[in-house]
Amino acid sequence: MLMATVEAGDVASPLPVPTGLSVTEFSALLAAVYEGPMEPVPWGHALEMLRAQLGASYVSFILRSPASDRRGLAVHASAHGTSLEAEASYNSYYYAIDPFINLPTERAVTVDEALGAGNWCRSEIFRQFLQPLGIRYLLGADIRTEDGVECRLRICRQHDTQDFSEADKTTCAAILPHLKRAIRLHSRLDVVESERSLYAGAIDRMLVGMVILDAAGAVLKRNAEAEEILAENDGIRLNGNSFEIAYAHESRKFQYLLRRAQLGHHGSEPALAEAMSITRPSGRGKLGVLIRTIPLSEWSEENRHRPACAVFIRDPERKSRASYEVVRKLFDLTPAETALALVLADGMTLDEAAEALGTSKNTARAHLRAIFSKTGVTRQATLVRMLLSSVVTLG
Numbered sequence: 001m002l003m004a005t006v007e008a009g010d011v012a013s014p015l016p017v018p019t020g021l022s023v024t025e026f027s028a029l030l031a032a033v034y035e036g037p038m039e040p041v042p043w044g045h046a047l048e049m050l051r052a053q054l055g056a057s058y059v060s061f062i063l064r065s066p067a068s069d070r071r072g073l074a075v076h077a078s079a080h081g082t083s084l085e086a087e088a089s090y091n092s093y094y095y096a097i098d099p100f101i102n103l104p105t106e107r108a109v110t111v112d113e114a115l116g117a118g119n120w121c122r123s124e125i126f127r128q129f130l131q132p133l134g135i136r137y138l139l140g141a142d143i144r145t146e147d148g149v150e151c152r153l154r155i156c157r158q159h160d161t162q163d164f165s166e167a168d169k170t171t172c173a174a175i176l177p178h179l180k181r182a183i184r185l186h187s188r189l190d191v192v193e194s195e196r197s198l199y200a201g202a203i204d205r206m207l208v209g210m211v212i213l214d215a216a217g218a219v220l221k222r223n224a225e226a227e228e229i230l231a232e233n234d235g236i237r238l239n240g241n242s243f244e245i246a247y248a249h250e251s252r253k254f255q256y257l258l259r260r261a262q263l264g265h266h267g268s269e270p271a272l273a274e275a276m277s278i279t280r281p282s283g284r285g286k287l288g289v290l291i292r293t294i295p296l297s298e299w300s301e302e303n304r305h306r307p308a309c310a311v312f313i314r315d316p317e318r319k320s321r322a323s324y325e326v327v328r329k330l331f332d333l334t335p336a337e338t339a340l341a342l343v344l345a346d347g348m349t350l351d352e353a354a355e356a357l358g359t360s361k362n363t364a365r366a367h368l369r370a371i372f373s374k375t376g377v378t379r380q381a382t383l384v385r386m387l388l389s390s391v392v393t394l395g
Contacts, residue, residue, distance in 0.1 A: 018171040037186035047077035062152040066095040108172035111138035209313035235280035261309035264293040322392040
């Protein structure tokens with residue numbers, strides 16, 4: 001019998017457990033599978049547990065198969081950690097001659113079953129790549145999700161051991177449906193993280209400082225722009241997890257708006273957005289501040305560390321980080337015209353721009369006329385507004 005059934009008095013239905021694993025061991029393995037997407041090295045712990053359980057030398061989980069136009073990506077469990085020196089050789093050459101691929105979906109099979117022992121031992125990848133590493137036996141499974149994700153699980157044993165048994169195959173097969181679900185979670189988390197990075201990068205390029213707080217007012221995250229503005233301690237700063245505003249009347253207003261935003265986090269009303277300006281003791285232009293509620297979704301769980309509100313801070317005197325190449329390509333400008341457009345976007349007058357660029361005023365005027373012609377505007381103020389409202393700040 002390959003599967004053992006364990007029943008507990010409090011369990012409504014029997015829990016199938018592979019032979020050789022206790023309920024506790026199998027539960028721990030499944031927990032590691034589902035924790036895998038959140039690990040720094042995805043599934044590193046689960047693969048190591050599986051390696052120990054099956055007495056394997058290596059367990060490899062190929063998240064992205066190598067191809068001629070891309071490198072592969074795999075996580076490994078071995079006595080040497082989660083990376084293997086031989087991976088580079090496989091990614092650069094041996095993947096192309098690997099016959100142990102395209103396995104039946106979500107079934108565990110040995111390489112001898114799939115190819116035949118003789119064919120496998122005569123194969124080039126075995127003789128040149130695996131045999132020098134002491135590897136003889138392989139157990140594999142391919143996982144394909146409805147989202148189009150394809151992953152490969154490969155488990156290896158040394159030549160001086162024995163081939164994988166039916167019980168070993170059953171143990172591997174028992175976790176495959178769970179691993180498939182965890183892969184889907186990992187894929188969705190990866191998409192969300194990609195989108196988050198994109199949006200966060202756009203906020204940074206637009207010179208907007210952002211501080212995210214939980215319902216208790218603790219700072220969860222802040223971007224680089226916010227770090228720079230707050231470090232200046234000019235009108236606003238962070239003291240631990242608390243904002244401090246330089247002037248008392250503005251501080252009272254800020255704290256009131258912040259409390260309203262935090263309370264709105266628990267309500268069903270549309271997101272609250274409140275704005276105010278903050279005076280800087282240095283005499284520089286006032287900071288613009290927007291406080292916005294981050295409402296709970298319909299199915300949000302109770303989590304005191306969930307984002308509740310965001311504080312956006314904009315310094316009107318910070319210089320634009322518009323990309324030189326984006327400006328040049330967007331408006332088909334020459335290098336000299338691009339340089340002039342960028343300093344004008346930073347608020348300089350034409351005379352100041354000429355001095356900063358080390359050119360004559362007449363040359364600067366000639367470049368400005370060319371810029372006007374190419375952008376279709378006739379006033380410097382309109383040009384600056386066009387530059388700052390275009391995609392150049394996102395480049």
